[in-house]
Amino acid sequence: MTEQRSTVSRRTLLRGTVTAGVAGAIASTARPVPAFAGPGRRVAVLGGGVAGLTAAHELAERGFEVTVYEKRAWGGKARSVPVPGSARDGRPELPGEHGFRFFPGFYRHVPDTMRRIPFPGNAGGVRDNLIGMTEMRLARADGADIRVPLGARAPVRLTPDTFRETVSGAITAATRMTNDEALFFANRLLVFNTSCDARRLGQWEYASWFDYVNGHARSHEFRALLSRALTSLLVAAKEGVASVRTIGTMGEQFLGNPLEVAADGPLDRVLNGPTNATWIDPWLAHLRSLGVRLELGSEVRGLEVRDRRIAAARINTPEGARTIEADYVVVALAAEQARTLWTTDVLEVWPQLQAMDRLVVDWMNGIQYYLRTPVDIVRGHAAFVDAPWALTSINQNQVWRRKLPEYGDGTVGDCLSVDISDWHTPGILYGKPAEQCSPEEIAREVWAQLRTHLNDGGEVLRDADLHSWFLDPGITWNAERGRNTNADPLLINTAGSWDARPEPHGPLENLFLAGDYVRTDIDLATMEGANESARRAVNALLDVAGSDAPRCPLFTLWRSPELEPMRQLDADRYASGLPNMFDVAP
Structure with missing residues (x-):
């Protein structure tokens, strides 16, 4: 057996050393603050x-000295949501959630924070x-399911030829896609x-992923698997509107994660319990x-501006x-909430915030089915490829x-947590989109779409096993x-956003x-993006405050060092108005 070695650039090695040093410095200086700093x-x-x-x-x-003001619940979209009235005989309530979450191995900021949260x-x-x-399982309505094994793989030295051969070979081996379409992708x-x-910022930021992969001219199999299913499962994005830069960057990470020596862990990770119990509650403590x-029940109503500063916040x-006053104010609200604070006084000083009105939000919410058995x-996540x-x-x-x-009334044996990513397409039972269905109709419709994908080879989901369900409140x-x-x-993320x-x-x-709407390296609405943006905000605050405290470590996304010479050549081609050397007509 020949020995295979992974190549790590000197810059990557130094970056890791510096990051470790900064993290160590922070750990050594962390201390409780007095009641009044x-x-x-x-x-x-x-x-x-x-x-x-x-x-x-x-x-x-x-x-x-920090005070956090939150209106509804700690943890935001990442929190658990107890199912009201479900507890019995001293057991806790059944755990619901906004939607399931996973932690790819290329997430570096969130795990770094997690390491600094004690847990017994x-x-x-x-x-x-x-x-x-x-x-991972890609379930099909016709029974032609695809199961993709995950885990560590032997490093591959990437060249253009090995890149195409490895990716296209994996696609054709696991799907019914033709070799030509696999090679094209x-x-x-x-x-x-x-x-x-x-080029990524000047060209691919303004092109949609669907157009980039020529989705309109591709087969149904191509569109279902490589355009829609993978973007909704792996990236939580919309393939028709997301930019090439956003989806391409995430694809780069998912392909590189098994090869990446600096990855935090396996490609697909989940918490080993409800989010509040395993993360949020220990964090608050x-x-x-x-x-x-921590002040819960505090709704931000406005900001008062004086002399190019925030003089106070109204809650x-x-x-x-x-009215609360502070030396510094960190607005850590969702985009649609934050932009309601940008009054004329705010925009007069920071007019660029007006552009946030162009940011788009859509629905991606979850429903949990509690089963008796x-x-x-699949030992991981499943995508239901043909589900409308x-x-x-x-x-x-x-x-x-x-x-x-151990939860609820003691008779629940499993929880099937489902994310609904398309709320605008008619379903198979009622002919209506999810946004126009009552909660009961949503529950029946999703259940029917799941059964269509899972019960073709036997009755995996049985009506008699359904204990109850819980829709995101x-x-x-x-x-x-x-x-x-x-x-x-x-x-x-839309093209040009x-x-x-x-x-x-x-x-x-x-x-x-x-x-997660603030500019970050990961460039996606995720927990990782939210965490990275907070670190960038804190570093900026430290600069303004003239603080000598260590800056928050920031981690950059992986890129194949073997392909770096081609990226350098592409810089010259882009500056000369030429396409990428591999960007040829299909």
Whole structure:
């Protein structure tokens, strides 16, 4: 057997060394802060999702006095949601959620934070609650399912030929796709992977992924698998509107994760229990131990501007309206909430924030089915390729440390957590899109679409096994209008949206922005993007404050070092108005 070696650039090695040093410095200087920090160190964090809690964590470790104001619930979209009235005989309520989540191995910022959150019995803190999945399933309505094994693979030295051969070979081996279409798709990935930064931002940011892969001219199999299913399952994006830069960058990470020596872990990871129990609640406890004050039920109503600074923030609380003052303000709200704060006074100083009105949000919410017996679907995530509502799922009892019979009334054996990614296409039962269906209709429709994909070779999902279901409470049905509203939409990366996304700091001296809409390296509405944006906001705040505290470590996404010479050549070609060397007509 010949020995295979992975190539690591000197720059990558040095970057890892510096990051480790910074992280160590932070750990050594972390300390609880006094009840009232010194002058110029008070920070108000507006929003208690992943971005807001990350900002509070990083600031508290650096000696700032931090108060976090949150309207609804800690953890935002990442939290667990107890099912009301489901507890019996001393057991906790059944755990529901906004939608299932997973932690790809190329996520680096979130796991870094998790390691600094203590958890009983875990040497690596909350990070040790992540476990790797072994396979992915693409379920088909006609029974021609695809199971993709996941896990460590031997490193491959990438050249253009090995890149195309490896990708196209994997596609043809696992699907019914023709060799020609598989080669075409592999070559489109190669074009992006060998594109320079200038082309990625100047050309691919403004082209849609669907057009880039020539989806209109491709087979149904190609569109279903390589355009729609993979984007909804792996990227949580819409293939028809997302940019080539967004989808291509994520594709680069998913292809590189098994080869990447700097990856944090396996390609697909999930928590080994409900999010609150395994992550959010320990995080809140740790923040309190660092001196962070957490105020729930606080709705931000406005910002007051004076002398190019935020002089105060107005909030509503259960006790009434309040005005809060701080030396620095971090707005860590979702994009659609943050932009309601950009009044004329704010925009007069920071006019670029007006562009946020062009950012698009859409719906991607979950429903959980509680089953009396465990189901064997796949050891990982499943995508239901032919489902009109673009469904994806994971059955959770197989991966949770505390099993489902320990919740609710004790008779639930599994939880099939399903994400609905398309709320605008008619379903198969009622002929209506999800946004026009009552909660009961949504539950029946999704169940029917799942059964269509899973029961073709036997009755995997049986009506008699269905104990109950729980729809994301962010979805509210209005019977008179015959429509739903959604309190938790998701930012959708559209072609050209980078121009509308702000930096974490601008002309307002003491205002900083954290959220997955802020410009980040990962460039996607994810927990990782929220965490990275918070770190960037904190670093900017430290600069303004003149602090000598260590800056938050930032991790860059992986790129194949073997393809770097071609990216350098592409920089010259792009500057000369020429296409990428591999970008040839199909």
